[in-house]
Amino acid sequence: MECRKIGILGGTFDPIHNAHLLLGESAREQFGLDRVIFIPNNLAHMPHRTEVSGTEERYQMVKMAINDNPYFTCSRLEIDKPEGSYTIDTIEDLKMMYPGDELYLILGADSVIGIDSWYRAKDLLTSCIIIAATRQEDDIAALDKKRRELQNDFGADIRLLTFNRIDISSTDIRERIRKGRSARYMLPDECIEYICIKGLYK
Secondary structure (H helix, E strand, O other), X not given: OOOOEEEEEEEOOOOOOHHHHHHXXXXXXXXXXXXXXXXXXXXXHOOOOOOOOOHHHHHHHHHHHHOOOOOEEEOOOOOOOOOOOOHHHHHHHHHXXXXXXXXXXXXXXXXXXXXXXXXXXXXXXXXXXXXXXEOOOOXXXXXXXXXXXXXXXXXXXXXXXXXOOOOOOHHHHHHHHHOOOOOEOXXXXXXXXXXXXXOOOO
C-alpha cells in the first residue's frame, strides 16, 4: 500500500476562520499532502484558556468550514477525551490509526520556536514531520536557526512553509460579534449563520 502524506492541523477553532483554511490548503499544496485533518482541541488540560463556545459548537463549525474541500476532514480525537490530550498523545493515536503513513504536524512559527519545552518534546519531534508556517516578512533566519538546532539536538525533520497569511484572529471575530459588528469574509458564511442561530459570543 502506498504511503500517504497526512497533515494535522490542531487548534481551539473558536471559531475556525479563513486564515486556518488557507494555512491548511497552503500546506497541502506545497507538500503534496493527501489529506489534512483538522483537530479541535479539548481545553480540559488548558486552565489558562477560557472556552467561549462549547466543544460541540466548535466541532460543528469546523465541519461546516471544510465541507467543500475533499482533502480536508475533521477529527474528534481530542475532544472526545474528557481528560484532555497533549500533542504527542494525538500523534501516537494517529500513527496507530494510519500505520505506514507520514504525518505532518502543521504549526505556526511561534509554536516551533518554543516546541522543545512542550510535553515529551523529544518524542514529538521524532514522531512526525513538522511544517513551520511563516510569512515572507517574518524573521525566517531566526526560525531557520531554531530548525537547525532542533535537527541537531533531536533529529527533528522541520520544513518551512511560507505563505501569504490573512490577518484574521478568532479573538477579533468574537469581539466583533460581541459588539454587533460584521465578521463577513473573515470566516465561511455557514459558520456565521451557525453563530447567529446559536447566539455565540454575545
